[in-house]
Amino acid sequence: MGALLIQNTGPSLGLKYSPFENSHIGVTSWPPGVSAKLMAASQSASSWKRHHAAVNNFRKFCIEKNCNLSFPVTVTTLRSYTNWALSEKKLTANSVKVYLSDLKLAHLNQGWDVSVFSDHFVKAMINGSANMAIYTSISKKNNLAFSFPLLKILGHEIAISNWSIANKRVFWTASCVAFFGSFRMGEILTEKEGVFTIENLTWNKITLKIDHATIEISTPKSGFRKKGDFIDLFHLEDKECCAVCCLKGLKSANEKTIKENLPVFTFDSGKFLTTKLFTKTVQQLLEPHLGSHAKLLTGHSFRAGIPSMIANHTHLLSDDDIKKWGRWSSSSYQAYVRLKMSARREIFNKIASALK
Secondary structure (H helix, E strand, C coil): CCCEECCCCCCCCCCCCCCCCCCCCCCCCCCCCCCHHHHHHCCCHHHHHHHHHHHHHHHHHHHHCCCCCEECCCHHHHHHHHHHHHHHCCCCHHHHHHHHHHHHHHHHCCCCCCHHHHCHHHHHHHHHHHHHHHCCCCCCCCCCCCCHHHHHHHHHHHHCCCCCHHHHHHHHHHHHHHHHHCCCHHHHCECECCECCCCCCEHHHEEECCCEEEEEECCCCCCCCCCCEEEEEECCCCHHHCHHHHHHHHHHHCCCCCCCCCECCECCCCCECEHHHHHHHHHHHHHHHHHHHHHHCCHHHHHCHHHHHHCCCCCCCCHHHHHHHHCCCCCCCCCCCCCCHHHHHHHHHHHHHHHC
16 A cells, blocks of 8 residues: 555644544554454544644644654654654653554554564654653652542532532532442543533443442543453442442432433433542632642542551561552553452451541
């Protein structure tokens, strides 16, 4: 196949992010015998959006450096792009690695040679940038990790707010589920208040039992698990903070109006709780207690809550326990693992002990 000219169609490049609705997703054509629809469904909408960002970044480089806007890229162009991204645009080594990975996928999707992406000098420049960052003395603000006491304070602020009871229940349940499940907020909340995708958490992805709840994550961050991931939550003695109790209460309160295929965290207005609104509201509610430090709280603060708490209770849980609970990758865990419920229950019992 010949070179593919990247059409200059403006900032968007004409890319679409609903692969099940649009089969092009920024690719002008697929190799013979390949189903465009199935290829579109092979990646999540967020992944295609990231691919778009990578191609757009490469396009910006070509315009600034007056390079030929064409694929496949040559090794010289790739080296120049890497240097430009790291040295001139000050992108992190990790960001450039992700962009190069997406550009490589664009080549694979067209059946082109990808050997240029293994170039020694490209890898060396990325490693050099990563090493230099270690010694950089520029101080950066760190996000705060959520603690269990802070979670209770948040619950108090929600309780005394002038929100409707229904909306209080929605926000508090989302907070407890995020904290005890160590979720990424994008796994349980929508990006837009009136739009949701198959990636978002809906009621038909939650199984409620007497003493636990199992939540299915359709498209986990790791691409190793093609069938998604399953997160188990267990009962906590403190029922007000128990994620399982909150989910049961939320479903029971909306039993007559609930729709299994709609997002779990929906306000009484019909709008969905978004990741942006969640972070903004948490910051506002806790500002009286934390002052300006409340701005350091993000959705990721909830994901970091359990491991940060366990750092002070190393006699209870091991590093492996935490990696398994939060589905963090490491040299020992190349892919996210689905633990047997007995194993997760044992870890949760240790976590519950650390809360006392």
